[in-house]
Structure formats: structure tokens, C-alpha cells
Amino acid sequence: MRFDIITVLPELLHGPLHHSIMQRAVDKGLVSFHIHNLRDYGLGRTKQLDDYQYGGGAGMVMMCEPLAACIESLTNVRTYDHIIYVTPDGEQLTQGLVNRLSLQGNLIIICGHYKGIDERIREKYVTLEVSIGDYVLSGGELAAAVLVDSVTRVIPGVLNDETSALFDSFQDGLLAPPVYTRPADFNGMKVPDILLSGNDKLIDEWRTEQSYERTRKRRPDLLK
Numbered sequence: 001m002r003f004d005i006i007t008v009l010p011e012l013l014h015g016p017l018h019h020s021i022m023q024r025a026v027d028k029g030l031v032s033f034h035i036h037n038l039r040d041y042g043l044g045r046t047k048q049l050d051d052y053q054y055g056g057g058a059g060m061v062m063m064c065e066p067l068a069a070c071i072e073s074l075t076n077v078r079t080y081d082h083i084i085y086v087t088p089d090g091e092q093l094t095q096g097l098v099n100r101l102s103l104q105g106n107l108i109i110i111c112g113h114y115k116g117i118d119e120r121i122r123e124k125y126v127t128l129e130v131s132i133g134d135y136v137l138s139g140g141e142l143a144a145a146v147l148v149d150s151v152t153r154v155i156p157g158v159l160n161d162e163t164s165a166l167f168d169s170f171q172d173g174l175l176a177p178p179v180y181t182r183p184a185d186f187n188g189m190k191v192p193d194i195l196l197s198g199n200d201k202l203i204d205e206w207r208t209e210q211s212y213e214r215t216r217k218r219r220p221d222l223l224k
């Protein structure tokens with residue numbers, strides 16, 4: 001799977017996409033990340049990217065020409081399954097959307113800044129708009145990193161133990177059960193006996209029960 005990310009702050013994406021599981025996914029050849037500095041497509045001597053909004057009001061708007069030039073430099077070379085704009089007014093990112101996106105081949109992700117991007121770019125090029133939550137970030141880079149990370153980790157082969165993504169919270173509409181490691185007794189706080197029993201069937205049942213219990217308490221909306 002290939003991600004092309006268009007940004008004015010490439011440094012913000014390098015860290016999240018070049019460590020740990022993301023870097024291993026790249027090393028295994030399962031994904032590739034291509035970060036494009038929008039500044040390279042800026043207008044004139046100053047490489048201008050944004051301008052005042054028509055109609056007045058505070059905040060700059062990202063201009064059409066640099067974005068169109070950058071997008072077309074990519075779409076001229078290969079086809080993309082989606083051109084995604086990360087924005088607070090997009091469709092909410094859920095595990096379901098993450099799983100669907102992980103089946104795609106090539107994605108472009110546009111990171112906005114300032115007041116956002118000119119509406120005509122959304123109309124002409126963008127095929128999917130995604131929000132990572134009901135709050136506003138300073139720019140789209142962190143949202144893009146969240147999107148790329150969540151999609152990449154569910155691609156088969158990315159996690160060593162492939163089944164572990166299947167047991168993540170939300171994969172079956174439930175929160176994950178509690179987990180424990182050594183010591184079995186931490187200052188008098190004991191690991192539930194059943195986890196030490198070696199009985200896989202009973203352990204599975206206990207985990208399912210705990211998942212329901214946790215979901216009922218913390219996120220009853222998921223059970224509806």
C-alpha cells in the first residue's frame with residue numbers, strides 16, 4: 001500500500017512514520033510513505049501557499065494552484081483509490097473506516113493549515129474527508145499520522161502476531177479486555193486466577209465477558 005502525504009510541515013510526519021511498527025512495515029515492503037512538501041509548489045519567488053479569504057475574516061486559506069499542481073504531479077503518474085482531506089468537518093474515523101481503507105492500494109492525504117484549503121480543491125479532487133475527532137488541531141499532520149498508523153497496523157503481515165490486531169479494541173465492536181504481565185502478585189494485587197489456569201477455553205470466555213463488561217461500563221453506545 002502506498003501513501004502520498006501533502007504537507008507544509010514534512011518534519012511533523014517523519015517521526016511518527018519512521019519508528020517502530022510503521023518503520024517495520026516499510027522495511028517489510030508492505031507500505032511506502034511519500035511525503036511531499038507543498039512549499040515546492042508554492043507561487044512566485046516567495047513560494048506563496050496561502051492568501052486572505054474572500055469576504056473577509058481572520059485566517060488564511062491554502063490556495064488552489066499549489067495544491068492542484070502537487071496533486072496532479074501524483075495523479076499523472078499513477079491512479080489513486082482516494083484523495084483524502086483530513087479536516088474536522090470530515091467523516092469520523094472509526095475502526096470500520098480504518099479497515100476499509102486498509103484494503104486500498106494508493107492513497108493521497110492532504111494536510112490543511114490555517115483556515116483550511118480552498119473549497120474548489122475539495123470539490124475537484126478530494127474523494128473522502130476524514131476527521132479524527134470533534135476537536136481542532138493546528139494542522140492536519142497529526143490527523144494524517146493517526147490515519148496512516150491506524151490503517152497500516154491492520155494490513156496483514158504488519159504486526160508480528162497477525163491475530164493481535166484482530167483483538168484490538170473496536171475490531172469486534174467491543175473494548176479490549178484487561179491485560180496483565182509478571183509479577184503475578186504486585187504488592188498484594190493479584191492477577192485473576194483464571195489467567196494462570198492454562199485453560200484456553202475458560203480464558204477466552206473470561207476475556208469475552210470482560211470485554212462486554214468494560215464496554216457496558218465505559219462505552220454503552222457501542223452495544224446499541
Ligand code: ADE
Pocket residue numbers: 086087088130131132133134135136137138139140143
Ligand atoms: N485538522 C485539524 N483538526 C482535525 C481533526 N480533528 N481531524 C482531522 N483533521 C484535522
